[in-house]
C-alpha cells in the first residue's frame with residue numbers, strides 16, 4: 481500500500497450506504513482523484529457530485545478494480561461473493577459491508593473500538609477481505625463492550641427497532657411514498673417489505689428458519705457477537721423488528737452480568753468509551769431516540785437502570801446488581817455501515833504506515 485492517499489473504490493456507490501461513504505470521505509476532503517465509483521450496469525455513466533467535482537459511475541466488471549488499493553463494497557452479498565475474492569487475490573484490501581464473508585474463520589469481523597486490535601497482525605501488505613458486521617450487531621456491541629470488559633456478560637436479551645433505510649434506498653422511498661399515500665387516504669402498497677411499513681411495526685423482513693423460529697437478522701446478531709467477542713458461551717436472545725423510521729436503529733437491551741455492579745459503576749463503565757454517548761436524564765425524560773442518533777457518528781445509550789428481576793448483593797451500603805436494562809440508538813448507515821468501514825480503512829492505513 482502506498483504512502484499517498486490510497487486509490488479507493490466504492491462498490492455500490494449509488495446506494496444508501498455508498499452515498500454515506502462518499503459524504504464521510506468528502507467531509508475529510510479525501511481527494512476526488514483517488515476515488516473510483518462502481519455500481520450496476522443500470523447506473524453506468526451517471527455522475528455523482530463529490531466535493532466540487534463530479535465523478536462518473538462505472539459498471540463493476542471483472543478486472544474493473546485493477547489499480548485500486550482499497551475497495552469498500554456495499555452492493556449486496558451476491559456482488560461481494562463474485563467480485564471480492566478475485567480483487568483480494570490481486571492485492572486489493574476489500575472492506576465488505578455484506579454478510580457474505582462475516583462468518584468465514586479467516587476473515588476478520590471488525591468494529592474498530594471493540595476489536596480493531598486484530599488488524600494489527602500481519603505486515604499490512606497484500607490483498608485481503610475484512611468484514612463489516614451487521615448494523616444491529618455493531619450498535620449492540622458498541623453499547624455493551626465496555627460493560628463486558630468491566631463485569632463480564634453472561635446473557636443478553638435484545639429487541640431491535642430497525643429503520644427502513646437498513647433495507648436500502650428502495651425501502652426508504654417505500655416508507656416515504658407509503659406514508660404520503662396513507663395520509664392521502666390511499667392504500668399502502670408493499671413492494672420491498674412483506675408488510676406495509678408506513679404507520680406499522682412488523683417482524684424483520686429476513687427469512688425465518690422454520691426449525692428455530694429465528695429470522696436471519698436475529699441469527700446474525702447472535703453469531704457475530706460471539707465471533708467478535710470471541711465468546712461462544714455468551715447467551716443471547718434476539719427479536720428484530722422494523723419500525724416506520726427513515727434512518728437510525730434503536731435497541732432495547734437487557735444484560736445479566738458475571739460480576740455484580742452498582743448502578744454508579746455500571747454507568748461509569750459506559751463513560752469515555754470511544755464512539756458512545758450517554759443520553760440519560762430522568763428528570764427531563766431525555767433518552768436516546770432514532771432522530772437524535774440520525775446523521776451522527778456516536779451510538780447513544782440511556783434508560784440505564786438495574787433489572788430488579790435479577791439477584792442483587794449488598795456490599796456494605798452499596799447495592800450491586802447482576803442485571804441491567806438500557807436503550808441504545810445508532811445511525812446504522814453511519815456507524816452501522818459506512819463510518820465503520822471507513823474506520824477499518826483508517827486502521828489498515830495506520831498498520832501500513834507503522835509497518836514501513
Ligand SMILES: NC(=O)c1ccc[n+]([C@@H]2O[C@H](COP(=O)([O-])OP(=O)(O)OC[C@H]3O[C@@H](n4cnc5c(N)ncnc54)[C@H](OP(=O)(O)O)[C@@H]3O)[C@@H](O)[C@H]2O)c1
Nearest residue numbers: 492494495496497519520523554555556578646648649817
Ligand atoms: N442500509 C444499511 O443500513 C446497511 C447497513 C449495513 C450493511 N448494509 C449492506 O450494504 C449493502 C448495500 O446496502 P444499501 O442499503 O446501500 O443498498 P441499496 O441502497 O439498495 O444500494 C445497493 C447498491 O448496490 C449496487 N448494485 C446492485 N447490483 C449490483 C451489481 N450487480 N454490480 C454492482 N453494483 C450493484 C446498486 O447499484 P445500482 O444503483 O446501479 O442498482 C447500489 O449502488 C448490502 O449488502 C447491505 O446488506 C446495509
